[in-house]
Amino acid sequence: MYANGQSDPVHNHGSVTHTSCDHGHAHQCLDITGPSIPTASGSHVHHSEGWVMYYHGHAHYYKAVSGPSIGMNNKYHVHEWDFYTTHDDGHRHHVNGPDMPAPGV
Numbered sequence: 001m002y003a004n005g006q007s008d009p010v011h012n013h014g015s016v017t018h019t020s021c022d023h024g025h026a027h028q029c030l031d032i033t034g035p036s037i038p039t040a041s042g043s044h045v046h047h048s049e050g051w052v053m054y055y056h057g058h059a060h061y062y063k064a065v066s067g068p069s070i071g072m073n074n075k076y077h078v079h080e081w082d083f084y085t086t087h088d089d090g091h092r093h094h095v096n097g098p099d100m101p102a103p104g105v
């Protein structure tokens, strides 16, 4: 935490979630984002890319940008994610929801 109350500029977030269920299956998605990137509005976002867990004979890749920082009342913040994986094996999956809280706003 910095004296001005801003987030540590190099923080990142983790998340443990599942993709949407399509074609009768869902993939586990274990993600660690990149460092925070300031936005013009004074907030920040994170980029992330990687693979969902191999399952049902295939995996999917994703590359996404988070929503802006959402402050929590305990001086932590999260980001909302909403993206689609790549098309593989005739389908893709939707991923959405918040990531894990990080210190700062």
Ligand SMILES: [Zn+2]
Binding pocket: 011, 012, 013, 036, 044, 045, 046, 069, 077, 078, 079, 102
């Ligand atoms: Zn953040």
Ligand SMILES: [Zn+2]
Binding pocket: 025, 027, 056, 058, 059, 060, 091, 092, 093
């Ligand atoms: Zn799949």
